[in-house]
Amino acid sequence: MTSKKLPPRRLSVAPMLDWTDRHYRHMARQITQNTWLYSEMINSGAIVYGDKNRFLMFNEGENPVALQLGGSDPAELAKAAQAVEEYGYDEVNLNCGCPSPRVQKGAFGACLMNEVDLVADCLNAMQDAVQIPVTIKHRIGVDRQAEYQPLADFVGTLRDKTDCKTFIVHARNAWLDGLSPKENREVPPLKYDYVYRLKQEFPELEILINGGITTNGQIAEHLRHVDGVMVGREAYHNPMVMREWDQLFYGSSHLPIEYADLVQRLFTYSQAQIQSGRGTILRHIVRHSLGLMHGLKGARAWRRMLSDATLLKDNDGTLILDAWKEVERANRFGGGLWAHSLQRPV
């Protein structure tokens, strides 16, 4: 376990399958020091019976970092949670919000919201096995269930039967009958007021809100009502949105990272990872940084170069520096290069 004092979960990056792997999290950590980072969902069985290193290893300096588990077998979840703690994660989270048909077949994810006693058993078994906090991420309801009360009953039961204190609420239903996972992040309506009401009725719990939040203004508004805000897709497609979070939401006096500095760190990291002999190739790393120049001139050239299969084939991190040169060139002002202090356009 890390000995560093952990910041509150005021801001966090959502768990996203295939996206929030350790390479993405490394980049995010360069941009914000305090924001909590959540891993992709990992099936508890994969950890217990599979290659633990493959699923749990992460980079130094990544904390505060949480690992999200998928599963519904209390004993297996407990064993997986133990391994999560041993690897140095600061929190283990149980997924009760994933709507994918594959997950439903395994009877976990969002369909667990219909089985609150089983969820309580899972959370208790996990918490009995570890010292780190056990938390839950869930939806506001399942299928066409539109009322507030079943959500309050779900949270209230878990408050009474478990030690779980942190509830991360994706403020829309999961429709398990016919929508794809992608549609399930877009079609069911967002009901932020349900999450605000949870905080009012359960003030002793830590309530984090998630879903459709993209700007610092929106984050500030939500923080008037709940303890924390979790951002998913915007933090992935436009990572520099996190650039001012430490100052705005954690009172940090550090200046936001410069683009040029971040590019240099990405380069250094890529070279080290490729040379580490663990099978990492350049594409595994740079695929998460395609949105880094979002909103800047030259963003398209950056994206094009870093996703060009021919250029990536050499597996040489200097491609990152070459792509950055294109951004610098696009932002050259009357002969004077100002890219070093590039600021986001207002």
Ligand SMILES: Cc1cc2nc3c(=O)[nH]c(=O)nc-3n(C[C@H](O)[C@H](O)[C@H](O)COP(=O)(O)O)c2cc1C
């Ligand atoms: C590609 C992708 C993968 C996701 N994988 C997970 C996951 O593994 N576990 C989870 O709880 N939610 C997952 N989600 C849902 C997000 O955590 C989040 O709840 C959702 O995207 C809404 O937040 P946003 O509007 O800020 O993106 C995923 C979302 C995306 C886009």
